[in-house]
Amino acid sequence: MENLKNIAPVDNFDWDAFEKGESYSDVSTEDLVKTYDETLNTVKDKEVVIGTVTAMNKREVVVNIGFKSDGVVPMSEFRYNPDLKVGDQVEVYIESQEDKKGQLILSHKKARATRSWDRVNEALEKDEIVKGYIKCRTKGGMIVDVFGIEAFLPGSQIDVKPIRDYDVFVGKTMEFKIVKINQEFKNVVVSHKALIEAELEQQKKEIISKLEKGQVLEGTVKNITSYGVFIDLGGVDGLIHITDLSWGRVSHPDEIVHLDEKVNVVILDFDDEKKRIALGLKQLTPHPWDALDPNLKVGDKVKGKVVVMADYGAFIEIAPGVEGLIHVSEMSWTQHLRSAQDFMKVGDEVEAVILTLDRDERKMSLGIKQLKPDPWENIEERFPVGSKHTAKVRNFTNFGVFVEIEEGVDGLIHISDLSWTKKIKHPSEFTQIGADIDVQVLEIDKENRRLSLGHKQLEENPWDVFETIFTVGSIHEGTIIEMMDKGAVISLPYGVEGFATPKHLVKEDGSQAQVDEKLQFKVIEFNKEAKRIILSHSRIHEDEQKEAKEAEKRTSKRTVKKEETSTSALTTGSAEKTTLGDIEELAALKEKLDGNNN
Secondary structure, X not given: OOOOOOOOOOOOOOHHHHHOOOOOOOOOHHHHHHHHHHHOOOOOOOOEEEEEEEEEOOOEEEEEOOOOOOEEEEHHHHOOOOOOOOOOEEEEEXXXXXXXXXXXXXXXXXXXXXXXXXXXXXXXXXXXXXXXXXXXXXXXXXXXXXXXXXXXXXXXXXXXXXXXXXXHHOOOEEEXXXXXXXXXXXXXXXXXXXXXXXXXXXXXXXXXXXXXXXXXXXXXXXXXXXXXXXXEOOOOEEEEEHHHOOOOOOOOHHHOOOOOOEEEEEEEEEEOOOOEEXXXXXXXXXXXXXXXXXXXXXXXXXXXEEEEEEOOEEEEEXXXXXXXXXXXXXXXXXXXXXXXXXXXXXXXXXXXXXXXXXXXXXXXXXXXXXXXXXXXOOHHHHOOOOOEEEEXXXXXXXXXXXXXXXXXEEEEEEHHHOOOOOOXXXXXXXXXXXXXXXXXXXXXXXXXXXXXXXXXXXXXXXXXXXXXXXXXXXXXXXXXXXXXXXXXXXXXXXXXXXXXXXXXXXXXXXXXXXXXXXXXXXXXXXXXXXXXXXXXXXXXXXXXXXXXXXXXXXXXXXXXXXXXXXHHHHHHOOOOOOXXXXXXXXXXXXXXXXXXXX
């Protein structure tokens, strides 16, 4: 009882009224209501007021605005502010002072919307940090509820790091800075990245100020591109170029590192102004050339994998970071121009011979044809002069045919050695590329690795026989197969061809002979060495006419001579002894003379 305090009674308390059931003495109920009403705020519908959160649960927030009853606001209208607690002051819009149930109807969402545009403009001017609720994804970024306005958050402005999964941000409440407002279209752009950039910029300066070339740091793989890897060094980024990832060839950086992987890197270079840092990963390991077997020398055989192909050759990796070039000319003994892709492809395992080795320049050339014997070492034994072989046509020129007897052994058939009889203007008239052709070795040029070959030599020279048939002056039937300005080509028996100039193609009636005409031709020239036969059709009838004239002339001369002889005998009265024959001849001559006189 000693803890009880002495409490003085109210002086003007009306005990009689209390006994009758009345709560108050001389104060009327109306006065009390009036006094109570005066203690409450005077509010109007459709206005925004400040209230205090008095209670809250998962669905509703109870707000006291100093009115005779508290209002209830749905919790969903406060989802942008997960830190809301009892005692916080919030803006509410008075929908109605009393509904049918006498409930005060409030809306926080409408209160925000009413003042939101002023608030966002004010936040932009004062560079304030505002809270927003990320509602959903949209093209290029996210939609954020800021003061009840739907603002746009670009994907690049969510964080300083590249975002791989946007969906994890949906439903989150974050702090933002308003970076742009379009007053005409009521568009608002916000950024979360801007909040942390200033702090990161300061961290960057501190980190860069302590950087030194050759320094080894631990970083985290932040992003992987086709040209390199970005490493987060703890607030500042550096780039490992693809060529600095490994001593060996790398097709794509993801072959070496993975996202979020922690790696040790060495600083190769940095730019104080642009704040770019060049990093290296391969530099932390010795160069493979330094670890190459010191006993390796020219002539040794090595095995490797084709890593890069080009028309001129193939790069072979015999150890990670150690490559040699096999030039296409060292892939085969053949001298034909070919592409390296004809012999191998990327990924092939090959064996090769070291041709050159320069450890200082870290260069090596290899060859695979050296694994086979050089076909020209014993060429005289394998392909002696006069030997016969079957070759494959590889290429044409105006003067002959290039053929390959076997890989690395090439030869030329001159156009004049293709046929004994045919006049060939171009080798394509005689054979075709890729075709087989029988040849005979005529000459060996070992220095230039080329054989001189012939095809016609496989047959006997028919011109030995033609010499006895197409003698000068002989006449043969021929067909004109081609007409040219200089003359015509005539096909003769036995497959041989001759030539006649235009003046030798004039027929007896004076007309010119034409293609496909079959006529008689006289040989006026035969050249065995040049394999040339010159013909004439006109010479035949010209010679006939000439011969007829000469025969007539000869006959006339004999007749005149006989007449002169007979007349002389009569006039001289020779006393020579006559015979019976002489008398008869004279009698006949006399008759002839008499007849002439008559």
